[in-house]
Amino acid sequence: MTCSKKLIELEGQRGILQITIALQKNGEVLYGNLYNNRSLVEISNNTTAKRALDLLLRHGLISQRAIEGRKAIYFRLTPKGERFARLVTEMEQILDEFEQ
Numbered sequence: 001m002t003c004s005k006k007l008i009e010l011e012g013q014r015g016i017l018q019i020t021i022a023l024q025k026n027g028e029v030l031y032g033n034l035y036n037n038r039s040l041v042e043i044s045n046n047t048t049a050k051r052a053l054d055l056l057l058r059h060g061l062i063s064q065r066a067i068e069g070r071k072a073i074y075f076r077l078t079p080k081g082e083r084f085a086r087l088v089t090e091m092e093q094i095l096d097e098f099e100q
Contacts, residue, residue, distance in 0.1 A: 006059065015043045015052035017088050020077070023062065024085035028076040056081070 003011070010016050018041040019034055026040065033040055035049035043049050053075060056062040061081035065074045077085055 010055065010059070013052050013055050015041065015048050016055065018043060019049070019052050019056065019075075020061070020081065020085045020088050021092070023075060023077045023081070024089065028065070028074045031073045031075065034075070 002008075022034065022040045023029055029040070031049075031053070034053070035041065035043045035046050041049075043052075053062065053064075056075075057064065060078055061084050062075050063078050065076070066072070067074075
């Protein structure tokens with residue numbers, strides 16, 4: 001048996017893991033800070049960030065909040081997203097152990 005379609009879908013979208021970790025470390029983040037912002041993510045393309053965010057939203061891993069009267073949209077992890085982020089962080093730690 002192969003991976004589930006949901007996992008394959010997440011694997012195929014660049015930026016998913018980076019955005020998850022950025023939200024875990026920073027809490028609520030303004031959309032514009034999730035691309036072209038090397039201090040948070042290595043995503044330089046607005047479209048890539050938007051696709052990744054849409055996918056995370058669809059799977060219930062993040063939520064968004066808009067500020068009335070402004071175009072500002074903020075994203076944060078949901079409780080399910082927090083669990084997912086812990087697993088991503090654990091994968092990162094495992095990879096770091098291999099290098100030591």
